[in-house]
Amino acid sequence: MCSNIIETVNLCKKYKTTYAVKDLNLQVKKGEIYGFLGPNGSGKTTSIKMLLGLIKATAGSVTLFGKQLESDRNHILKKVGALVESPSYYGHLTGYENLKIIQRMLNVSEKRIEEVLNIVRLTKAKNKLVKQYSLGMKQRLGIAIALLGKPELLILDEPTNGLDPAGIHEIRDLIKSLPETDGITILISSHLLSEIDQMATQVGIISEGNLIFQDSIEVLRNKSDSQIRVRVNDANKAKIILENKFDDSIQLDANSNLILNKTDDNHISLVNNMLVDSNLSVYRIEEIKSSLEDVFLNIIKGEYS
Amino acid sequence: MREVIIGDRIKFKRSKLLLIASVFPLFVFIMNFSDFYLRLDFNRELAQELHTTEWSFLVISCHWAMFIMVPLSITIFASKIVNIEHEANTWKILFALPISKYSIYLSKFIYLFLLCMFSATFIVGSLLFIGIFLDFNGPIPWDLILKQAFYPYIVSFPLMAFQLWVSMVCQNQIIPISLGIIFTLSGFFLQNVKWLFWVYPIWGTPILPSDEFNKVIINTDLSFFFIMSLTVGLLFLIGGMIHFSKRELR
Ligand SMILES: Nc1ncnc2c1ncn2[C@@H]1O[C@H](COP(=O)(O)OP(=O)(O)O)[C@@H](O)[C@H]1O
Ligand SMILES: [Mg+2]
Numbered sequence: 001m002c003s004n005i006i007e008t009v010n011l012c013k014k015y016k017t018t019y020a021v022k023d024l025n026l027q028v029k030k031g032e033i034y035g036f037l038g039p040n041g042s043g044k045t046t047s048i049k050m051l052l053g054l055i056k057a058t059a060g061s062v063t064l065f066g067k068q069l070e071s072d073r074n075h076i077l078k079k080v081g082a083l084v085e086s087p088s089y090y091g092h093l094t095g096y097e098n099l100k101i102i103q104r105m106l107n108v109s110e111k112r113i114e115e116v117l118n119i120v121r122l123t124k125a126k127n128k129l130v131k132q133y134s135l136g137m138k139q140r141l142g143i144a145i146a147l148l149g150k151p152e153l154l155i156l157d158e159p160t161n162g163l164d165p166a167g168i169h170e171i172r173d174l175i176k177s178l179p180e181t182d183g184i185t186i187l188i189s190s191h192l193l194s195e196i197d198q199m200a201t202q203v204g205i206i207s208e209g210n211l212i213f214q215d216s217i218e219v220l221r222n223k224s225d226s227q228i229r230v231r232v233n234d235a236n237k238a239k240i241i242l243e244n245k246f247d248d249s250i251q252l253d254a255n256s257n258l259i260l261n262k263t264d265d266n267h268i269s270l271v272n273n274m275l276v277d278s279n280l281s282v283y284r285i286e287e288i289k290s291s292l293e294d295v296f297l298n299i300i301k302g303e304y305s
Numbered sequence: 306m307r308e309v310i311i312g313d314r315i316k317f318k319r320s321k322l323l324l325i326a327s328v329f330p331l332f333v334f335i336m337n338f339s340d341f342y343l344r345l346d347f348n349r350e351l352a353q354e355l356h357t358t359e360w361s362f363l364v365i366s367c368h369w370a371m372f373i374m375v376p377l378s379i380t381i382f383a384s385k386i387v388n389i390e391h392e393a394n395t396w397k398i399l400f401a402l403p404i405s406k407y408s409i410y411l412s413k414f415i416y417l418f419l420l421c422m423f424s425a426t427f428i429v430g431s432l433l434f435i436g437i438f439l440d441f442n443g444p445i446p447w448d449l450i451l452k453q454a455f456y457p458y459i460v461s462f463p464l465m466a467f468q469l470w471v472s473m474v475c476q477n478q479i480i481p482i483s484l485g486i487i488f489t490l491s492g493f494f495l496q497n498v499k500w501l502f503w504v505y506p507i508w509g510t511p512i513l514p515s516d517e518f519n520k521v522i523i524n525t526d527l528s529f530f531f532i533m534s535l536t537v538g539l540l541f542l543i544g545g546m547i548h549f550s551k552r553e554l555r
Contacts, residue, residue, distance in 0.1 A: 049397075049554060052400075052401045053400070053401075054397055054400050054401060054553070054554040055553045055554055056553060073403075074403040074404070074405070075403070076403075077401060077402060077403035078403040080401070082398075082401045084397045084398075084401070085397070086394070088393055088394035088395045088397060088398055089393060089395070090316055090389065090393045090395065091392075091393060092318070092319050092320065093315070093316070093318060093319070097315055097318065100315055101312045101313075101315045101316060102312070102398070102402070104308055104311045104312040104315070105308050105309055105312040105399075105402055105404055106308070106402065106403070107308050145398060149403075
């Protein structure tokens, strides 16, 4: 028996002739915040719909809490809260009434409504019609609905999509505060790494239906490699000198800085000496690290796979 | 099941469902009230030609308005109840809840049926009002009035199940509404094709005038239509429910 809350084995979804999701092997352990990343159209929503049984897999299996989704659907879904794609809500009802519907259907205590309203900070707006809510409020209501049943697993599909930076920040804080209080496992999808960077513990990256990376966020960070940027008074002359000496082509960036791929200390010291000996003025030697977003984009482009 | 029915009830707030459910019987009331009010003597003569009372002639007269109104109202009720979900895009929330899709489906049917019963009750009130207001002779024929108000709905069980099914599976409600209108209009021309479930409302009446228009006869075909209604209705209800529960979310 494994401790995975979510485990899919070779999960596939085929629409007509193309696979929206192909051989997906997700593994999400208890207590993790799993960032499910991928560009638009890469298959995130399709995967999540299969996790919830909203659509049928073409092949493969979904196991949640160690039980097969197909055979134990209702038992499993009692422990799952979900927000899938764009928010959905009864616009002609108030926030409170929206929650009340789901509360009645889940048969949980009415007190829970106030609790989740408080968690997503909608208590003040609870008696306003939802069609008058801002997008951020609607998203928070969606999260509140997902939280009503005190889920052990929370699945959020792009909860920050379409929000302004302040709204994104608010949702991020909200999500970060959850696992500590309840010990729940969270799967959250996004097309921007920056949005989940500060909360995810594990990351899965999907591109064109294939899971091309799945590991802790530290492993992802270590993939970001660095280069050395050197600024001199005559970049072209320096380039010729260095290329002759090291028999290696050297790039110039847009601002006529030298970009070196070898970054060890000895090499840099050698480079510096040579430039100085050739009567060039060295203004700056600095390390540039590619951002996590660059790593993400590179992975998607297939540079690491 | 109970949880779903209670949850659904909340969704109808501010949806004007009862107002809509009143409009259709109100149409029946206005047509018949104005007819009997403006041409009371003429209607009395017709009743005499049929050798019957004013009350039973009212029952006979109101039927044409009812068999138009009943299928139309079922169409609109079903669409209105279900469209709350389509409009709000909430199927994905409901389907991810630990409740069976059958109960989601059945709950909608129960509310559709209740709206029909509400309309039928409204009809009872309308007929009573007309007769009492215009001072009809003789005792109130409760039996006839209740049958005339409820029978057209009872034989429309297949139509309810069918319209509910189409409304549930079509995102675009133009489709079930157009179908309902086609049923209503074509039913009139196809009324003698008795296996077409959408002509049943036309036959759901306790009494009819004879072909020679000289007496009132009891509708002896009723038991056939009741049995057909129950069988075909259950078939559509169960079939629709299974189909709906197996369907994928868009
Ligand atoms: N119902 C559908 N029919 C056909 N193709 C679909 C359907 N749903 C999704 N797709 C396709 O599957 C791919 C993945 O979509 P989706 O899972 O929504 O991506 P994401 O959520 O990552 O943006 C897309 O190319 C999309 O066009
Ligand atoms: Mg998506």
